[in-house]
Amino acid sequence: MKRSDFDKFPLKEKVYRVLESGRPIADRLFLYFQIRLYAFDDFFVEVWYIPSTNKIDRVESLNMDDVLKIYDSKFNISDLLK
Numbered sequence: 001m002k003r004s005d006f007d008k009f010p011l012k013e014k015v016y017r018v019l020e021s022g023r024p025i026a027d028r029l030f031l032y033f034q035i036r037l038y039a040f041d042d043f044f045v046e047v048w049y050i051p052s053t054n055k056i057d058r059v060e061s062l063n064m065d066d067v068l069k070i071y072d073s074k075f076n077i078s079d080l081l082k
Helices: 003-008 011-021 064-070
Strands: 023-030 033-040 043-050 055-062
Touching: 003 043, 003 055, 011 033, 011 043, 011 055, 033 055, 043 064, 055 064
Parallel strands: none
Antiparallel strands: 023 033, 033 043, 043 055
């Protein structure tokens, strides 16, 4: 699936597809959100969850550059560069 096709889906469809086929690879906190990063097809997806209301607020697709900027402290690739 292409990222542009995924972005056209309504929120419920995005959530279903990511939870069904995505691979969780990282988590982070931002304000009151718990955000989980998934690898999905040839791009990445963040699911923004609000624990206090037990709701998913949004699902956003990301490319590799976005992931590296946001999650740079979560991944240690130094061993791969030797």
